[in-house]
Structure formats: C-alpha cells, structure tokens
Amino acid sequence: MERKKTKNRREFIRSSMRFGMVLALGGVGGLAFRNAAAGKSVWQIDPFKCTWCGRCATHCVLNPSAVKCVHAYEMCGYCDLCGGYLKVGHSDRSTAAENQLCPTAAINRKFIEEPYYEYVINEDLCIGCGKCAEGCTAFGNGSMFLQIKHDICVDCNECSIARVCPSDAIKRINGPDPYLMKGDFSEPA
Amino acid sequence: MRNPLITFLVFLVTLIILAVVIADYMSTRPGRRPPNPFAYDVDEFRLLSEDLLRWRETGQIRLDTTPAAMAYGEGNIFLAAGRELQVIDMQGRRILRKQLPSTPTAIALTGNGMITLALGNYLVLLDYEGNITDESPAVDNGRFTSVAGSNGYIFVADAARRRVLIFNDLLEISDEFAGESGVSDIHGFILPDSHFSLAINPENELWITNPGLHKLQNYTFEGRLRSYIQRRSFDINGFSGCCNPVHFAFLPGGEFVTSEKGIIRVKVVSESGELVSVVAPSDKFERGTRAPAVAADESGNVLLLDFDKNMVRIFEPV
Known part of the structure; x- marks a missing residue:
C-alpha cells in the first residue's frame, strides 16, 4: 500500500508563493491587455x-x-x-x-x-x-x-x-x- | 544638525513649502476661486416683478404613468399617459382608465361627446367610456403633436410634415395647409423642433403656433391666415429662443396661456399679444426640463401638465 505523500510547511509556503506569483502575473497581464484593447x-x-x-x-x-x-x-x-x-x-x-x-x-x-x-x-x-x-x-x-x-x-x-x-x-x-x-x-x- | 544655520535654512524651506501648498489650496478650492471673467447671467430673465405674479399654485395631482398630453372638459382632466387614456376629476380621483393600441401623442375633446387621440401618425375617436369608435388611416411620415376640433372638423398639427391636416367627421383628410398665405413676406410654419400646437378659442377661431417666428397665428377653417400676434424678445414680455411658445390654451375670456421652453415659464398674454401676468415663473420648474402642456378650466384656473414631476399642477388667479 502506497504511503500518502505529506507536505511539510516549507513546501506549502513555496507552492503558495508560486501560485501567488502566477496569479499576480496573470492579473498584470490581464490589465495590460485590457488597456491595450481599450486604446488611449x-x-x-x-x-x-x-x-x-x-x-x-x-x-x-x-x-x-x-x-x-x-x-x-x-x-x-x-x-x-x-x-x-x-x-x-x-x-x-x-x-x-x-x-x-x-x-x-x-x-x-x-x-x-x-x-x-x-x-x-x-x-x-x-x-x-x-x-x-x-x-x-x-x-x-x-x-x-x-x-x-x-x-x-x-x-x-x-x-x-x-x-x-x-x-x-x-x-x-x-x-x-x-x-x-x-x-x-x-x-x- | 548641530549647525544652527542649517537648522534655520531647513526650517525656512519647510515654511516656504508649507506657504506655497496652503496658498495653492486656498486659491483653487471652490468658493475661493476668482469670479468668471466671462460670466453671462441669464438668471436676470428668471426674475420677475411681483406685480406680474397674480397666480398661486393651489393643487397638485400626482400621476402614476408618464403623461404625454392633457385636455380639460366636462369638469374632468383627460390624459394621454403611457399607453392609456386616463380621466381624472379635479380632486385627482380616477374616473376612467383605458388601454390604447399604441402610445398617444395628443388629445382633445372634439365635441359631440367624443375624445380624439393622436397616436403618432393617426387618429382614434373614443366615446367618454373610452371605447374606440373610429380610426383614421395612418399618414406616412406624420407626427401628430396637437389636436383640436369644432363644427365637425378636426385639426391636427403634423410637426414632421409642418402642416395642419383637416379631418372630416368620417376621419378622412379633407384638406391640409402649410401656413403660407401667398404673400411673399409671410412664411409657412417654421418648426425648429417637434413642438407644434393648435387650439380653438371660445369664439371658435383656430389659432396655431408658428414657434420659429415666435408667432401665434389665426387661420380660417379653410387654412387662410387671418391675423397673428408676434412678440420677439429675450425678456418676459416676448417669446425668444428657437421655438416658442411651445404649448398654449385659452382662458374663458379669450386670453392666451402660453408655455415656453428654454427658460421655462407660463404666461397669460392678451388677444393682442401684450403680457398680462405670469402664471408660473421659471423657478417653479427644474432647470433643463420640458415646458409643461397647458389647459384651462371654465373658472379660469390654469392646469399645467408637468412632464418631469409626473403631475398636473393647478394654478388659480389671486
């Protein structure tokens, strides 16, 4: 029987930070796209x-x-x-x-x-x-x-x-x- | 900061910066700004001599539907509102409410117990129970803005075609006229916007607005110009702007009650065109709203249909 993999605190923080950075990047990209689409x-x-x-x-x-x-x-x-x-x-x-x-x-x-x-x-x-x-x-x-x-x-x-x-x-x-x-x-x- | 000179200089610079910020704030905040060097005060046209104000507002009847037109007769107020004909008494009690096939644009009591309603580009005749008894054919590109009737004729102001149409009692168009008299220096109906109004006075005379010329014109029932009154002026004594008066009615004595747009006001004007009194000065209305439609009862009270407040306002002479 395979042992269930557990995350330690360090891994959790690391993956949370990665997720947060991807989210922020997506937000900035979305805003930039919206501004570009809307024009000046x-x-x-x-x-x-x-x-x-x-x-x-x-x-x-x-x-x-x-x-x-x-x-x-x-x-x-x-x-x-x-x-x-x-x-x-x-x-x-x-x-x-x-x-x-x-x-x-x-x-x-x-x-x-x-x-x-x-x-x-x-x-x-x-x-x-x-x-x-x-x-x-x-x-x-x-x-x-x-x-x-x-x-x-x-x-x-x-x-x-x-x-x-x-x-x-x-x-x-x-x-x-x-x-x-x-x-x-x-x-x- | 041991050097007192540096301390003093820092203190001085801080003071100067603070003074500049405060001065800038004080000079640009609302209420402290310099007066407008290009001020054009049109408010002087809203002010009136107390002698002219000989009417007071004695009643308001609130409506639950946006009104389009009003007529008075038989002691009741007849309203074209929404897609309905409504009849209310002077106390505001609803007597009748009838659905119409489309949105009405004008209403009049045209004799023989009949109500004539203009529904855009055609007419319907209704009895006082609100039953449609007859209907005219539609007029292509027509926009009927006012109706009046007498002696079996129904006169309709068609603002889109700048003509007055004459319908017979079978609701067929028997004639039409565009206001030209054949004299070179007198013109047809000049309508800079869609306001075009007509009414028949107690002496059975047909009067029609020519708002672009600031005229009220009297025509025979055959469409010949008989006389007119014209007062052009920015002040209260005359009519001004692109198109005034926009609505009018008659008092029992034959004087005109006129309603003006722009600087909205309702006045009584004599049969020869002199200003008699002011029913409702412009401070009775919100700025930028529509001029009210007018009617008068047999006692000489003036009814105003306030399109923006959705109410009939009653004014009595003081």
Whole structure:
C-alpha cells in the first residue's frame, strides 16, 4: 500500500508563493491587455454636466484654450433671434460687434434663407468661454456646447481644467471615440 | 544638525513649502476661486416683478404613468399617459382608465361627446367610456403633436410634415395647409423642433403656433391666415429662443396661456399679444426640463401638465 505523500510547511509556503506569483502575473497581464484593447483615453467634457463656468478659457495650459465651442447642426434651429449669438439688449439682429455675445466674435452668422441663419464657429478665435453655449441652452435647443479639441489638446496627465471644474464635467473617455457630441445622445428638447 | 544655520535654512524651506501648498489650496478650492471673467447671467430673465405674479399654485395631482398630453372638459382632466387614456376629476380621483393600441401623442375633446387621440401618425375617436369608435388611416411620415376640433372638423398639427391636416367627421383628410398665405413676406410654419400646437378659442377661431417666428397665428377653417400676434424678445414680455411658445390654451375670456421652453415659464398674454401676468415663473420648474402642456378650466384656473414631476399642477388667479 502506497504511503500518502505529506507536505511539510516549507513546501506549502513555496507552492503558495508560486501560485501567488502566477496569479499576480496573470492579473498584470490581464490589465495590460485590457488597456491595450481599450486604446488611449483622452479628456473630454460631458456637455450635459457643463455649467459654462468660464474656467475652460482661463485654466487650460494652452493659450488660447484647447476647449472650443462646437455646434450640433442637426439640433440647431437656425434662428434669427439666436440666444447663443446675440447679446441681451442688442440693438438689432445684425452682425454688428455691439450685438454679439461672443467676446472674440468667433461666431459667423450667415443668412441661409428667410428666416434661417447658420452659425459657424471660428475655432481660431474661440477661447472656450462658453457664453454662447449658455445662451443657446437657456433660450434655444442647446446645440452649441463645449468640447476639448484633440488636435489642439496636449493631453496632460492631470487636466488643469478638470482639477477646477465645479461640476465634474471633464472625464477621461475612450480615445478612438474622443468627442461627446450632443446630437448623438441628447434627449428631445 | 548641530549647525544652527542649517537648522534655520531647513526650517525656512519647510515654511516656504508649507506657504506655497496652503496658498495653492486656498486659491483653487471652490468658493475661493476668482469670479468668471466671462460670466453671462441669464438668471436676470428668471426674475420677475411681483406685480406680474397674480397666480398661486393651489393643487397638485400626482400621476402614476408618464403623461404625454392633457385636455380639460366636462369638469374632468383627460390624459394621454403611457399607453392609456386616463380621466381624472379635479380632486385627482380616477374616473376612467383605458388601454390604447399604441402610445398617444395628443388629445382633445372634439365635441359631440367624443375624445380624439393622436397616436403618432393617426387618429382614434373614443366615446367618454373610452371605447374606440373610429380610426383614421395612418399618414406616412406624420407626427401628430396637437389636436383640436369644432363644427365637425378636426385639426391636427403634423410637426414632421409642418402642416395642419383637416379631418372630416368620417376621419378622412379633407384638406391640409402649410401656413403660407401667398404673400411673399409671410412664411409657412417654421418648426425648429417637434413642438407644434393648435387650439380653438371660445369664439371658435383656430389659432396655431408658428414657434420659429415666435408667432401665434389665426387661420380660417379653410387654412387662410387671418391675423397673428408676434412678440420677439429675450425678456418676459416676448417669446425668444428657437421655438416658442411651445404649448398654449385659452382662458374663458379669450386670453392666451402660453408655455415656453428654454427658460421655462407660463404666461397669460392678451388677444393682442401684450403680457398680462405670469402664471408660473421659471423657478417653479427644474432647470433643463420640458415646458409643461397647458389647459384651462371654465373658472379660469390654469392646469399645467408637468412632464418631469409626473403631475398636473393647478394654478388659480389671486
């Protein structure tokens, strides 16, 4: 009759350590695989959390900021009386500087046909202050909103805007799909 | 550390580091940050003169189903909610609850004891017991958002096709119009979103919103533009944004009760377009929610269908 093999304490510790190391290696490998499969993540603004506090314009490491206003044309009402373009108390609905809400005149208003007007953001002039987004959301469909432009963003490890964002609207999202466009996932106005 | 100079230097460096950390913390923590140099205060549009607030909320009726549309008549509230027709009295007691073949989008009492319900792109007629008595054919690509009826006609606002359809009493489309008058400087219905509403006033006049132009327009039953009111302004006296007013109803005296989106507010506007009073200012609603549907009873009380709180809110004049 064969004698049952017994493990002494030393063998037990050795095999436990081996098992633990294999487990840790597998975990690290799994995490690395997951990160590789997920691709690079990037910073982006959730337009439904954004409160247009102005810090995107003042706290980005770049000047002007990598945050720009973007326009979801499929949501836009192409209004003549545009809350994102016209300043409150405007003297008339024209492109005169004193009527414009944008501090850098970064929005071009173009007549399409009566009574429709198209609003195009000039990214070179936009500083990401969010005034237009606030006006558009308060009075209109909310088709203007802020996004971090990834052809400009230097992707800091810790986004200096995210650090001071009062509504936690800036988060890391999947790199291959780096924008949170309102028209794609908004609810009916 | 016997050298007092080294001790002093270490102490000084530690102090400087501590000062920098504390200054950084103090300057960036919420509440101590510098004010927004680009601040745009739209809250001034939410503030109102006390003189305009001549209504108070006197009742709330909670609903157990998400509502879609509301009508008032015969002392009761008729609701299209979920996939049901519900009838409740003004105390909130349920009188009737009937299942519908699909989700309703608009409701109206169209005379002769009949309820007309729009179910997306077709109509059904129901009696007050909730039995379906007739059904119209579906309209391709239609999205019916409002219904009103009088003198055997049923008028339907089709937001998808930007037209008003006229149904006869056999629920056949007898005519339709797109709001053009034939005059070059007056346009058809401009609908930047899917809000498109119509109603018939106590004088039997058909009024239709033209929200892209911030107008309420009066049409004949044949679809000819007769008159309109238009007030365009960011302030409380007018309508602003891409598309307002989104809903409206009539008080017994013929004034409009209008509901606006964006900065949500419900106002009473005279027949000539002047602001009379404010029923519910924007602080009565959550920000970013939907503008309520409106109705009025024969005593001049205003009923608001609050889509986000799932309730009917009753306002009485002070």
